[in-house]
Amino acid sequence: MLKQWPGIVLLTTALLTLCIPAVAATESLHITSAQLLNIPSQGFSAPPQRVDEKLLPDNWTTVTLPHALTRQLLPTSAEHENAKTPTIETWYRLQLPASTSESQQQLYIPRWKTDGNLAIYADGQLIYMSHSGVYWNGWNIPLSISLNATADTPRPRVILLRIQRPSDSGGGISSIWVQDSSSLNWRYRLRHLLQVQLPYTSSVVFLAVGLFSFFVWCKSRHEHSYLLFFFISTASFIRTLHYYVGETELPIPESWFSWLTINALFWMVLVTHFFLRSLHHRPTGRLSTLVTLVTLLAGVLTLPLLSGLLNAYALSPLIYCALIITGSLVAGVGAYQSWQARCNDGLLLSGWAIAGMLLGCHDWLLQNNYLSIESIYLGPYSNIGAFLIVMHIIFRRFLKANDNVKMTNASLAFRLQEREDELKKSHQRLRVIEHRQTLSKERQRLMQDMHDGMGSSLIIALLEAEKGHLDASSLTDVLKNCIEDLKLTIDSMEPVEADLLLLMATLRFRLTPRLESAGIRLRWDIQNVPALDWLDPRNALHILRILQETFSNIIKHTNATEIRITTSSDSTHIRVIIIDNGQGFSAEQSALINGKGLKNQQRRAASIGAEVLWHSTTTGVTVTLTLPIVVTERNSHTSECLQ
Numbered sequence: 001m002l003k004q005w006p007g008i009v010l011l012t013t014a015l016l017t018l019c020i021p022a023v024a025a026t027e028s029l030h031i032t033s034a035q036l037l038n039i040p041s042q043g044f045s046a047p048p049q050r051v052d053e054k055l056l057p058d059n060w061t062t063v064t065l066p067h068a069l070t071r072q073l074l075p076t077s078a079e080h081e082n083a084k085t086p087t088i089e090t091w092y093r094l095q096l097p098a099s100t101s102e103s104q105q106q107l108y109i110p111r112w113k114t115d116g117n118l119a120i121y122a123d124g125q126l127i128y129m130s131h132s133g134v135y136w137n138g139w140n141i142p143l144s145i146s147l148n149a150t151a152d153t154p155r156p157r158v159i160l161l162r163i164q165r166p167s168d169s170g171g172g173i174s175s176i177w178v179q180d181s182s183s184l185n186w187r188y189r190l191r192h193l194l195q196v197q198l199p200y201t202s203s204v205v206f207l208a209v210g211l212f213s214f215f216v217w218c219k220s221r222h223e224h225s226y227l228l229f230f231f232i233s234t235a236s237f238i239r240t241l242h243y244y245v246g247e248t249e250l251p252i253p254e255s256w257f258s259w260l261t262i263n264a265l266f267w268m269v270l271v272t273h274f275f276l277r278s279l280h281h282r283p284t285g286r287l288s289t290l291v292t293l294v295t296l297l298a299g300v301l302t303l304p305l306l307s308g309l310l311n312a313y314a315l316s317p318l319i320y321c322a323l324i325i326t327g328s329l330v331a332g333v334g335a336y337q338s339w340q341a342r343c344n345d346g347l348l349l350s351g352w353a354i355a356g357m358l359l360g361c362h363d364w365l366l367q368n369n370y371l372s373i374e375s376i377y378l379g380p381y382s383n384i385g386a387f388l389i390v391m392h393i394i395f396r397r398f399l400k401a402n403d404n405v406k407m408t409n410a411s412l413a414f415r416l417q418e419r420e421d422e423l424k425k426s427h428q429r430l431r432v433i434e435h436r437q438t439l440s441k442e443r444q445r446l447m448q449d450m451h452d453g454m455g456s457s458l459i460i461a462l463l464e465a466e467k468g469h470l471d472a473s474s475l476t477d478v479l480k481n482c483i484e485d486l487k488l489t490i491d492s493m494e495p496v497e498a499d500l501l502l503l504m505a506t507l508r509f510r511l512t513p514r515l516e517s518a519g520i521r522l523r524w525d526i527q528n529v530p531a532l533d534w535l536d537p538r539n540a541l542h543i544l545r546i547l548q549e550t551f552s553n554i555i556k557h558t559n560a561t562e563i564r565i566t567t568s569s570d571s572t573h574i575r576v577i578i579i580d581n582g583q584g585f586s587a588e589q590s591a592l593i594n595g596k597g598l599k600n601q602q603r604r605a606a607s608i609g610a611e612v613l614w615h616s617t618t619t620g621v622t623v624t625l626t627l628p629i630v631v632t633e634r635n636s637h638t639s640e641c642l643q
Contacts, residue, residue, distance in 0.1 A: 047119035068172025068369040094159035114171025122156035138246030199380035203240035239264035255304035276334035279346040558582025
């Protein structure tokens with residue numbers, strides 16, 4: 001690292017040589033003394049185009065530059081802008097030696113400071129005059145004025161500065177530089193940067209970020225810190241305006257501009273207090289009331305409507321004293337409360353607020369000419385520091401909120417995963433339980449069907465055989481019926497996917513051989529029908545048994561040679577119609593022949609919410625099975641009760 005120092009020194013020297021190439025080589029005149037003349041006057045008058053210094057009074061006094069007159073804290077006049085206002089024409093005379101330089105000469109004034117207007121004469125000829133108002137006249141903007149129009153024009157020998165100001169406002173002027181424009185440029189630019197450009201740029205950036213915070217607050221109304229930051233940035237922007245305006249006339253009256261810039265400081269103190277309170281979350285009820293009342297009182301007393309009684313600008317030194325006291329109280333209490341709450345952000349902002357009050361004391365002394373007027377106002381730099389600190393606080397709170405959101409999301413994701421795992425396990429348990437229940441119900445159904453159908457037939461056949469009443473043909477019929485019951489039970493277990501026609505096709509496949517052996521032809525006249533969502537194995541078996549019983553009755557009792565099956569449907573029901581060409585029979589006759597056949601059909605139909613109707617004539621029997629497309633809750637409850 002030590003080996004690199006010679007290179008660094010050489011590089012720095014080269015840069016300085018490039019940046020300030022003509023400082024040592026050109027002639028530079030730094031004027032630190034002048035002659036002063038004060039002439040009492042009344043009201044403000046426009047400066048003349050030419051001035052003959054011989055016509056001015058001869059009581060000049062020599063003063064040292066920078067020169068300033070202390071401002072009176074209690075003005076003698078409430079109004080500074082009317083024709084009767086006591087004023088003073090202050091003249092500064094500068095004697096310039098003859099110059100041998102042939103380059104263009106510039107007059108550089110770092111600061112002139114007073115309430116009023118300024119006019120500058122070179123050898124009696126007006127070369128500059130301020131064009132703004134009495135108060136906001138560009139007093140903080142450094143001046144760089146050309147003394148000769150062309151390079152071959154000789155430099156003037158006498159410079160006169162005319163400042164017309166209220167008699168109680170004080171005033172002054174800094175030391176003055178006369179130099180070639182090329183060598184003087186860096187001094188002027190540096191001073192302009194520190195006094196004008198930096199306050200302007202920082203306040204605009206502050207306001208832009210404040211507007212962004214305001215839009216963020218519009219989306220997150222619960223985050224009041226963003227709104228407070230917007231208020232602070234707006235007040236800071238308004239306050240900083242007076243450091244760089246005044247070269248031209250203001251767009252609003254000077255009285256209202258003074259009211260805005262003075263009260264903007266009180267607004268900053270008030271908003272800073274509430275911002276600190278949002279950080280440390282400590283009770284400050286009395287202080288909040290006091291600061292609010294002081295802000296309101298300052299705003300009312302400095303209103304332009306009361307300018308006939310109180311001049312806000314003239315009383316600004318006393319108003320700023322009240323501001324410094326209030327701001328120091330806010331900063332001190334904020335620091336104490338932040339220390340009690342162990343709030344580092346509050347301590348940081350309070351500490352800078354205390355430093356800002358110290359800088360405010362410096363600016364107050366400079367405003368009232370107790371310090372050299374060549375000093376720089378430090379208030380804008382205090383605002384820059386406050387901006388950076390508040391941005392740091394909001395950025396930290398944003399990061400903290402973002403981390404909290406991430407932690408919350410991670411916690412929610414973990415809890416969600418746990419819940420999903422629990423639901424998966426619960427779902428698996430439910431599937432196992434449901435599977436067991438399904439098997440149990442299916443087992444019970446099969447047992448019940450075999451008991452009611454095939455079991456009942458076998459028991460009856462066994463009893464008849466024991467009594468000797470059962471011959472071989474009857475035994476064959478019983479066994480056939482048992483086999484058919486067993487086949488129906490097996491068919492009911494096949495998945496039909498709510499398709500009634502598929503179920504009927506299965507029955508057709510089973511019955512066709514029996515019908516053909518009985519000499520009965522089957523006509524299949526089927527149309528598409530809606531699906532039955534309630535068609536599970538139990539209900540399918542009921543339908544199969546109803547249809548089987550119908551075919552059995554036709555075969556046994558009607559002597560039919562043909563059976564026709566048709567289907568139809570409407571919006572609520574499906575109808576299965578079985579028509580034979582036999583001799584017909586009555587329901588009462590059938591009940592006598594087979595007492596439980598038709599009743600079983602009715603019972604099974606009722607259990608699934610269906611209906612069975614018989615219509616018998618001498619030319620045949622028509623059996624209509626009406627099935628609901630949608631099983632209502634009432635029908636479902638009835639089915640469960642019957643089952």
